[in-house]
Amino acid sequence: MSVTGKYFLNSRKGAITQQYPDNRATLKMFDRFRGEVIMPHDEQNEHTCTGCQKCEIACPNGSIEIIWDRAIVEETGKKKKKIDKFVYHLGLCTMCGLCIDVCPTDAIVWGQNFENSVYDRTKLTRVLNEKGSKVKAGIED
Ligand code: SF4
Ligand code: SF4
Numbered sequence: 839m840s841v842t843g844k845y846f847l848n849s850r851k852g853a854i855t856q857q858y859p860d861n862r863a864t865l866k867m868f869d870r871f872r873g874e875v876i877m878p879h880d881e882q883n884e885h886t887c888t889g890c891q892k893c894e895i896a897c898p899n900g901s902i903e904i905i906w907d908r909a910i911v912e913e914t915g916k917k918k919k920k921i922d923k924f925v926y927h928l929g930l931c932t933m934c935g936l937c938i939d940v941c942p943t944d945a946i947v948w949g950q951n952f953e954n955s956v957y958d959r960t961k962l963t964r965v966l967n968e969k970g971s972k973v974k975a976g977i978e979d
Pocket of ligand 2: 875896897898899900901902930931932933934935936937938
């Protein structure tokens with residue numbers, strides 16, 4: 839009781855209780871929060887995933903599937919590997935972070951979203967690269 843009282847009177851961080859879901863519009867999770875794996879894209883709909891498959895190999899439970907292809911690079915005229923689909927099975931993911939740690943181009947990061955409840959578990963399988971997106975020029979793994 840004395841410990842509780844001490845924290846009650848001397849808390850330096852302020853209240854940490856969240857009035858969820860009332861504060862849904864303003865709620866920001868902590869920077870280190872691991873909600874889901876996401877692939878950021880810029881305004882040109884470009885990402886930095888080269889399709890190297892290091893994340894797929896590192897994942898201990900098969901939550902990532904890289905479906906890749908080869909395409910001709912205009913500048914060199916040579917064929918180069920590229921992702922067709924980056925498939926992420928959120929329902930299998932344990933949020934261990936190995937995929938993010940191993941990625942040589944920081945193509946995948948932690949997302950803050952945590953509202954992932956669904957009635958149909960197939961909705962937990964997602965394609966992380968946006969339709970029509972491509973890898974940024976000059977990105978090599
Ligand atoms: S996300 Fe990173 S590790 Fe995975 S295929 Fe793309 S570049 Fe390679
Ligand atoms: S966080 Fe871990 S379990 Fe989830 S996709 Fe990445 S490596 Fe696999």
